[in-house]
Amino acid sequence: MTDRYDDARDLVRRAYQTDSEQVGFDTEPGLAEVLVRAASPDSEGVFSSGGHLGDPPSMELLERTLDGLRENADVRSTPAPREPTASVKIVVAGDSGVGKTALIGSISEIVPITTTEARTTGTRAGHDGLSATPDEVTTVTMDFGRLSLRSDVLLYLLSTPDPFRFWAVWEDAVQHAIGAIVLVDTRRLADAFPAVDFLESRQLPFIVVINRFDGILHHRIEDVRAALAVDDSVPLVACDVRNQESTRQALITLVEHAMGTQQIPIHTG
């Protein structure tokens, strides 16, 4: 069946089919950008919030976040929280295959959104020292999770991509974050150096979380601190990132640390 607009539609479609200026579009970086924007408190002007490398987070906001994380009643039997009135972002940094996806997945209320790429197609395939980890696919861009706290705060969790390929994304990811977790695998500690260096240079409060792969802590925490050369004031904790309670405790440690630091942000660039 035809209608009176068919001719015009055909013409317009032909006009644009012959348009030589085609749009190049790389989907995975595009998706990563959407996740970064979505986790930014000011992305839609919906929430009043703060964070480092922007306005410092208010102590009141950090306290609400901490209260929400500490609350541990069975939410299945309680009403859903009211509409969030503020949002905060925590960045999960670390090298590929260290467990960032699992950490976010263990606590996010939504199925985490993950941009992935098969390792065999990655540029670091074969020379990234990942033989010690069993994953078939590693996250090369980022993960996005969300947690509605009953203190009316929406907590976004955003993991960072491979630093050697996506430094620009790191810069965007830490904007307005209240803090970061550096997740480490003690079998390849040196891979954590870029994340530690980056966060120290941005003066973003962070803690180091040692992923207890298979429930085993292979090194003493103080040995890890010495190897990473992080300041004594930076908390180091061990965590089973697959376990929600373990992840929750790590987040609580980070927020407490952020409250204790309240550093003055340094604007770069």
Next chain:
Amino acid sequence: MSPLRERSAPSGGDFDDFASFYRATAAQTLRAACRMTRGDHHLAHDVTQDAYVAMLRCWPARQGISLDDNRRYVMGIMSNKVIDWYRRRYNRNVEFDDEFDCAVEETGLTEVVDELSVLGAVRNLIDGQPARRRAVAVLFFLQGWGHKEVAVTLGMSESTVRTHVERLRNLLKPFIDQIHEIDRGGERP
């Protein structure tokens, strides 16, 4: 150990997760945005990404809805962001495109000699329209939407959409005749 919040899981279907939806639709949305922004790729990229951010925020309510419906929904968000951008930029209080025909760039129809020229002139014609009518052109003629869908998406009355469509069709009519002539192998006098 009690969970902090109960996880909302996908309800089934290939595009229930946001990442799959984005991968399946973003390129098309971006192309439409480029049409609406007259080839301004930076603006098109920006409004497209913002549209998906908005979509992500309401995804718990949208997942489980058909891919086509969600595609139209995000296209609508993007279209309105384009219109808002032009409205802010030009700070117009009067919606010219609802009431008046704006000046259309000289398309050089009399000098058109071949198909590519005609089709290029059609693009120029649409690019020369005000933002709202351009959005109608892209959604109605290029995406093939109906009057009602366009009206709901762009927040216009259906009669306003019909007016835009008719004006566009009248503007396109000489080009339709011309392209038919070329398709038939005829030559211009």
